Amino acid sequence: MPANALKASLHPPHFSLPLYGGxxxxxxxxxxxxxxxxxxxxxxxxxxxxxxxxxxVTNPPSTFVMPVDGESMIKAGIxxxxxxxxxxxxxxxxxxxxxxxxxxxxxxxxLYIKGNTVKLRSEHPNLREYRPILFKGxxxxxxxGVVKHGINTY
Amino acid sequence: xxxxxxxNMALTPIKRVFALCDANSFYASCEKVFRPxxxxxxxxxxxxxxxxxxxxxxxxxxxxxxxxCRPWHELQKDAQRLGVIxxxxxxxxxxxxxxxxxxxxxxxxxxxxxxxxDESFLEMTGINRNYSDYGLEIKNTVKRWTGxxxxxxxxxxxxxxxxxxxxxxxxxxxxGVCDLTTLxxxxxxxxxxxxxVSKVWGIGKRLELKLNALGVHNILRLKRADPKRIRDEFGVxxxxxxxxxxxxxxxxMEDKLPEAKQVMSSRSFGARVSDLQALKQAIAYHASMxxxxxxxKGLYANAVYVFAQNSPFDQAKFYGGSLTIGLPSPTDNTMxxxxxxxxxxxxxxxxxxxxxxxxxxxxxxxxxxxxxxDLFDYNANHxxxxxxxxxxxxxxxxxxxxxxxxxxxxxxxxxxxxxNFKSPNYTGNWNELPxxx
Numbered sequence: 001m002p003a004n005a006l007k008a009s010l011h012p013p014h015f016s017l018p019l020y021g022g023x024x025x026x027x028x029x030x031x032x033x034x035x036x037x038x039x040x041x042x043x044x045x046x047x048x049x050x051x052x053x054x055x056x057v058t059n060p061p062s063t064f065v066m067p068v069d070g071e072s073m074i075k076a077g078i079x080x081x082x083x084x085x086x087x088x089x090x091x092x093x094x095x096x097x098x099x100x101x102x103x104x105x106x107x108x109x110x111l112y113i114k115g116n117t118v119k120l121r122s123e124h125p126n127l128r129e130y131r132p133i134l135f136k137g138x139x140x141x142x143x144x145g146v147v148k149h150g151i152n153t154y
Numbered sequence: 155x156x157x158x159x160x161x162n163m164a165l166t167p168i169k170r171v172f173a174l175c176d177a178n179s180f181y182a183s184c185e186k187v188f189r190p191x192x193x194x195x196x197x198x199x200x201x202x203x204x205x206x207x208x209x210x211x212x213x214x215x216x217x218x219x220x221x222x223c224r225p226w227h228e229l230q231k232d233a234q235r236l237g238v239i240x241x242x243x244x245x246x247x248x249x250x251x252x253x254x255x256x257x258x259x260x261x262x263x264x265x266x267x268x269x270x271x272d273e274s275f276l277e278m279t280g281i282n283r284n285y286s287d288y289g290l291e292i293k294n295t296v297k298r299w300t301g302x303x304x305x306x307x308x309x310x311x312x313x314x315x316x317x318x319x320x321x322x323x324x325x326x327x328x329x330g331v332c333d334l335t336t337l338x339x340x341x342x343x344x345x346x347x348x349x350x351v352s353k354v355w356g357i358g359k360r361l362e363l364k365l366n367a368l369g370v371h372n373i374l375r376l377k378r379a380d381p382k383r384i385r386d387e388f389g390v391x392x393x394x395x396x397x398x399x400x401x402x403x404x405x406x407m408e409d410k411l412p413e414a415k416q417v418m419s420s421r422s423f424g425a426r427v428s429d430l431q432a433l434k435q436a437i438a439y440h441a442s443m444x445x446x447x448x449x450x451k452g453l454y455a456n457a458v459y460v461f462a463q464n465s466p467f468d469q470a471k472f473y474g475g476s477l478t479i480g481l482p483s484p485t486d487n488t489m490x491x492x493x494x495x496x497x498x499x500x501x502x503x504x505x506x507x508x509x510x511x512x513x514x515x516x517x518x519x520x521x522x523x524x525x526x527x528d529l530f531d532y533n534a535n536h537x538x539x540x541x542x543x544x545x546x547x548x549x550x551x552x553x554x555x556x557x558x559x560x561x562x563x564x565x566x567x568x569x570x571x572x573x574n575f576k577s578p579n580y581t582g583n584w585n586e587l588p589x590x591x
Binding site: 060062064066067069072084088089099106144 | 190191253254255257258298299300301580581587588589590591
């Protein structure tokens with residue numbers, strides 16, 4: 001695996017959007033030479049470019065990418081095909097969207113904690129079909145990570 | 155007052171402190187991160203081609219301590235009866251998790267040496283903390299960020315840090331963190347007396363036997379041995395070890411890994427190969443893999459080495475052929491390297507041999523900067539070829555590895571390594587990521 005697979009896969013040039021299109025040559029002016037620091041090495045464009053990692057993968061070592069297959073969270077905007085960006089370094093609180101290893105697979109649900117009640121809730125119009133999973137007493141709930149972003153393709 | 159304090163500080167030499175962070179059963183732990191249901195279960199990881207056991211989880215060590223390095227086909231039945239779960243090695247995954255581990259450690263130090271895929275030294279000198287607490291913080295952060303369990307050892311030298319790590323790993327009361335820097339000397343001596351010399355960094359089985367013959371049975375005896383006598387008998391390396399055990403820093407932090415002297419790509423065939431055509435395809439593949447790796451390091455090769463062999467365990471007589479050829483001038487061009495490799499394999503090939511393994515090694519590596527073309531311009535087409543290779547590399551990077559290959563590489567790689575029990579590439583392939591339901 002290359003140095004950082006996630007970084008590599010989210011970081012090819014086609015993700016980059018130049019912000020400002022004016023080319024500046026080094027000798028143009030004093031202002032221009034001061035601006036050298038802001039010129040992208042690859043494109044020669046002033047202003048650098050947007051890096052999606054900077055915004056969505058704020059902590060690469062703890063960030064994992066997991067695609068969604070299933071409809072239980074469609075009311076939360078998580079659809080079959082959504083790419084979930086999961087961070088293991090986020091404290092799960094009541095209301096967090098969490099990744100949990102349940103039985104023999106990973107599930108994505110809304111965590112609900114009130115007093116001693118711990119539930120994993122689906123967000124689907126038909127809640128009769130998608131009942132909450134209740135954890136009580138000795139039931140073990142291991143939260144693998146917290147979903148921080150979902151990427152949808154339209 | 156203030157002045158006096160300053161002076162005092164300046165004159166007191168600061169004791170160096172090193173930490174060694176080492177992942178527990180690293181390969182098995184990587185598998186467990188993505189399979190929480192395997193927590194507490196015995197796991198083994200097999201070598202290339204599912205040959206033998208190369209890694210075991212703690213649970214596996216407990217029930218089959220002698221499984222390490224033994225051929226899997228001998229153990230399979232027993233192991234399965236005992237509920238041992240086996241995995242083919244998934245190096246893509248282990249490499250990715252290793253990077254996450256190393257990156258996580260960076261925040262805890264100003265100086266890091268990545269010592270191996272699952273070990274890293276951190277310089278702790280001057281970090282004014284209770285090291286047991288700090289070690290626990292490091293351990294917990296790595297666990298939280300990556301899911302990997304680790305142990306942390308602190309010592310005044312790298313050798314002592316390594317020993318501390320060993321103690322942290324083997325003695326549960328330390329809870330994964332052992333700080334030898336604050337231990338009083340009686341306790342330290344007591345621990346050293348209880349451990350065999352083979353637990354010291356760099357002391358293998360053979361050296362242990364020699365030392366035992368001299369009456370040096372435990373680490374304390376080694377620590378108190380006369381360094382000069384040891385040097386005369388065993389050389390400077392063991393002398394350094396003794397000095398390090400006594401807290402004198404001999405081994406420095408190496409910030410960069412020593413530059414690779416060679417780049418290798420080789421692999422066992424899934425099934426024996428006996429025809430030249432198939433062998434040539436394999437060699438073309440390895441030539442391009444090795445060139446790829448070398449280019450990524452910004453290096454040029456001066457020589458190409460090719461080898462092919464049958465298995466020493468086959469009924470037939472052992473045949474291993476290898477040849478090296480020097481290149482007219484240093485190059486990183488896949489086609490030139492492949493050309494040389496193809497020329498070599500034709501000369502190594504003997505009909506009637508059932509080859510089990512083949513590979514390409516690039517040697518005499520030199521930095522890319524400052525290379526000159528040779529007098530007869532072997533690199534006449536260099537610029538054009540470089541462009542082509544760049545495009546190939548870019549396409550291979552953009553899409554899956556192996557999208558664009560050299561003509562000789564062939565399309566069906568039925569000689570590729572056997573990995574029957576491989577887990578998905580959870581972190582490095584869009585098609586194999588863990589799925590959320």
